[in-house]
Amino acid sequence: MIGYYISFGLISGAIYAVAAVGLSLLLRTTGFRFLAFGDTMTAGAFIAYVFNAQMGLNVYLSMGLAAVATGFIGILLYWIVFKGFKGARMATMLILTVALAFIIRNFLLLIWGPYPVRLKYATVASFNVGPLFFNWPQIIIILISLFVMIAFYIIMTFTRVGKGIRAVGDDPDLAQIRGISNWKVMTWAWFICIGLAGLSGTMLGMMGAVNPAMGFQILLLAFSAMILGGIGNPYGAAIGGFIIGLFSELTAAVGLAEYKIAAAYLLMAIVLLVRPKGLFPAK
Amino acid sequence: MRTKARSILIGLLCTVVVLSMFGGITIADEKPAKIGIVLPFTGNTGWVGLSLPALKMAVEDVNAAGGAAGHPISLIVTDTETTTSGAVSGAKKVLGSGAIAIVGPTSLTIRSVMPIARDAGVVEISPTSGTTALDTQGGEYIFRTVSSDTVMGSGMVQKARELGAETAALFFNITEGAASVRGVIRKGCQVAGIDIVGEVEWTPGQASYRSELLSALKNSPDVVFFETGPKDGGVIFKQWRTLGVAPNATWIGTDYVNEPLLKASWPDSKGAFGVLAGPLLTDRFKAWKDRLEEYRGKKGIPTFSTNGWDAMNIIALAIEAAGEPTKEGIKANVRKVANPPGVKVTTFAEGKEELAKGNDIDYIGLAGAQDFNKYGDVITTLQVATFDNPDERSRITAYTQEDVGDIYKGVLELRKKEREEEEE
Numbered sequence: 001m002i003g004y005y006i007s008f009g010l011i012s013g014a015i016y017a018v019a020a021v022g023l024s025l026l027l028r029t030t031g032f033r034f035l036a037f038g039d040t041m042t043a044g045a046f047i048a049y050v051f052n053a054q055m056g057l058n059v060y061l062s063m064g065l066a067a068v069a070t071g072f073i074g075i076l077l078y079w080i081v082f083k084g085f086k087g088a089r090m091a092t093m094l095i096l097t098v099a100l101a102f103i104i105r106n107f108l109l110l111i112w113g114p115y116p117v118r119l120k121y122a123t124v125a126s127f128n129v130g131p132l133f134f135n136w137p138q139i140i141i142i143l144i145s146l147f148v149m150i151a152f153y154i155i156m157t158f159t160r161v162g163k164g165i166r167a168v169g170d171d172p173d174l175a176q177i178r179g180i181s182n183w184k185v186m187t188w189a190w191f192i193c194i195g196l197a198g199l200s201g202t203m204l205g206m207m208g209a210v211n212p213a214m215g216f217q218i219l220l221l222a223f224s225a226m227i228l229g230g231i232g233n234p235y236g237a238a239i240g241g242f243i244i245g246l247f248s249e250l251t252a253a254v255g256l257a258e259y260k261i262a263a264a265y266l267l268m269a270i271v272l273l274v275r276p277k278g279l280f281p282a283k
Numbered sequence: 284m285r286t287k288a289r290s291i292l293i294g295l296l297c298t299v300v301v302l303s304m305f306g307g308i309t310i311a312d313e314k315p316a317k318i319g320i321v322l323p324f325t326g327n328t329g330w331v332g333l334s335l336p337a338l339k340m341a342v343e344d345v346n347a348a349g350g351a352a353g354h355p356i357s358l359i360v361t362d363t364e365t366t367t368s369g370a371v372s373g374a375k376k377v378l379g380s381g382a383i384a385i386v387g388p389t390s391l392t393i394r395s396v397m398p399i400a401r402d403a404g405v406v407e408i409s410p411t412s413g414t415t416a417l418d419t420q421g422g423e424y425i426f427r428t429v430s431s432d433t434v435m436g437s438g439m440v441q442k443a444r445e446l447g448a449e450t451a452a453l454f455f456n457i458t459e460g461a462a463s464v465r466g467v468i469r470k471g472c473q474v475a476g477i478d479i480v481g482e483v484e485w486t487p488g489q490a491s492y493r494s495e496l497l498s499a500l501k502n503s504p505d506v507v508f509f510e511t512g513p514k515d516g517g518v519i520f521k522q523w524r525t526l527g528v529a530p531n532a533t534w535i536g537t538d539y540v541n542e543p544l545l546k547a548s549w550p551d552s553k554g555a556f557g558v559l560a561g562p563l564l565t566d567r568f569k570a571w572k573d574r575l576e577e578y579r580g581k582k583g584i585p586t587f588s589t590n591g592w593d594a595m596n597i598i599a600l601a602i603e604a605a606g607e608p609t610k611e612g613i614k615a616n617v618r619k620v621a622n623p624p625g626v627k628v629t630t631f632a633e634g635k636e637e638l639a640k641g642n643d644i645d646y647i648g649l650a651g652a653q654d655f656n657k658y659g660d661v662i663t664t665l666q667v668a669t670f671d672n673p674d675e676r677s678r679i680t681a682y683t684q685e686d687v688g689d690i691y692k693g694v695l696e697l698r699k700k701e702r703e704e705e706e707e
Contacts, residue, residue, distance in 0.1 A: 138525075261489065
């Protein structure tokens with residue numbers, strides 16, 4: 001039976017991991033905590049809903065299109081809102097991102113109302129994979145998550161864009177002196193990060209239903225994954241996502257289901273006491 | 284030039300005089316009796332707010348009949364957002380705006396609003412709050428036009444008994460409202476001889492309920508008693524189907540089994556039952572249902588609509604009996620117009636007519652007799668509904684007091700025994 005709970009943890013972890021990677025990269029490049037991230041996840045899920053349930057496209061194709069569309073929303077956010085706040089104080093950014101979160105959520109409420117909507121794909125039964133227990137959509141979600149991690153690593157390590165993002169994240173002034181265009185790099189960073197928000201939001205929507213509050217409800221767990229994995233290290237954040245997912249589901253396995261979210265935060269607190277910069281802090 | 288100006292001035296004065304003559308009548312009529320509606324329209328129980336058209340329709344009927352004690356009723360509507368802080372600020376807002384009575388809120392927030400209403404000396408009638416915490420509270424300022432969860436929970440166990448269930452699982456979220464029903468069902472199962480083979484309390488707003496489902500259902504119960512809003516319900520039913528654990532279990536829910544949950548969970552929730560407040564299918568109810576459907580421009584009767592309608596009529600009749608729209612008048616007359624003895628009336632207009640004749644009245648609500656006990660509670664009928672199509676919840680039958688009586692009494696006895704043991 002424990003294998004079942006591990007499976008549940010892997011599925012949740014796959015979603016948290018994708019969200020935490022986007023969140024972590026955004027923190028590294030912008031220097032502030034983007035509290036509207038959860039609501040951009042929700043926006044991505046609703047965009048997928050339009051492609052899938054309203055336009056009739058396949059759910060996985062819709063997921064990809066939603067990620068790209070949400071990425072473009074990220075670009076718009078950067079150019080319209082955040083570019084003008086470069087160097088603003090932390091408190092200003094905190095209030096700004098909270099305000100943006102409310103604006104996005106209420107905009108979604110205005111269009112789709114308060115009740116959940118469902119992506120259209122068949123509910124299929126799970127089956128045993130050794131001691132584990134999945135159905136095909138769940139396996140695909142885990143594979144997509146792993147694929148995203150690998151693609152992310154390749155982009156960040158081997159491409160000009162990735163190197164630029166890392167350089168700007170480490171020292172924006174030095175990067176500029178070395179001829180790296182700050183705004184170009186930031187445009188890409190926002191596209192990738194908010195695109196990942198859209199992707200993880202759609203994955204979340206596939207697990208049940210899409211509703212205007214869903215991303216916000218998951219935001220704290222994504223933050224926990226990011227902090228647990230190591231602030232500013234997207235790879236650590238991904239691992240943090242899986243740890244949070246597994247730990248919370250295994251808490252239910254020992255009969256403490258009602259405390260599984262609290263357990264995830266408790267784990268984060270304990271880790272931070274022992275390793276204040278997280279498990280894999282950025283160098 | 285001066286003559287022209289004088290003519291204009293005289294003309295204006297005449298206009299003012301004429302308007303104020305008509306206005307004299309209108310002013311007397313337009314001193315509205317303000318009633319505060321404190322219900323959730325957003326948040327986890329935002330669906331409760333769908334009952335608002337029934338309240339508005341009741342107000343229109345009262346006003347069409349000449350108003351309550353000659354005063355039109357106007358509503359001040361606030362959204363609790365399903366939060367305690369929202370309910371408290373909502374109650375303060377309507378009282379600050381001059382409300383002389385409050386309709387609402389729900390079980391989740393009522394205990395925060397009760398002291399505010401009591402301190403303001405304002406009667407509060409909740410058409411939605413079934414929490415058992417009120418079973419021994421209220422009766423002076425706090426009333427309910429919906430049965431306690433003790434009745435609803437007994438009805439849910441009765442449904443399980445009808446289905447021949449021998450084992451059950453309890454799958455409720457961590458809220459005061461859910462805890463209230465869960466406590467009744469535990470005792471109800473004991474009375475009905477149904478074994479509880481799994482029980483999980485879960486935290487709302489999660490991405491996954493697989494662990495909770497597996498823990499609760501691994502012993503393959505015959506029925507699953509549950510309460511969930513639409514946001515979590517969509518996730519729970521989908522994940523239950525994909526898990527394949529206890530696939531033949533019948534889900535029996537509370538008044539949360541409604542259209543928003545249906546839309547969020549169909550087709551995975553197909554076959555789920557709900558046992559909730561609902562009137563008997565009388566001709567009176569059918570005619571009212573047609574009217575409300577036309578009024579709101581939609582098929583179906585949102586949960587608590589009949590209870591809301593009754594609450595509004597009782598308040599209006601209390602004002603009528605008092606002869607003036609004051610909070611003191613409402614407090615003094617709520618029981619008089621709702622409880623026997625008196626001529627039985629079913630609408631505000633009928634009640635007004637009888638009161639004008641000098642008769643006592645006994646308002647018979649759409650949701651059943653509205654006879655308040657010493658704690659301000661009523662016992663209304665229940666309906667059993669099911670999800671059998673994607674468009675609307677289907678009502679299949681109703682339970683009266685006789686149907687659930689033995690379970691209900693058994694629960695009360697167990698509760699009494701428990702209290703006595705605690706006291707010892």
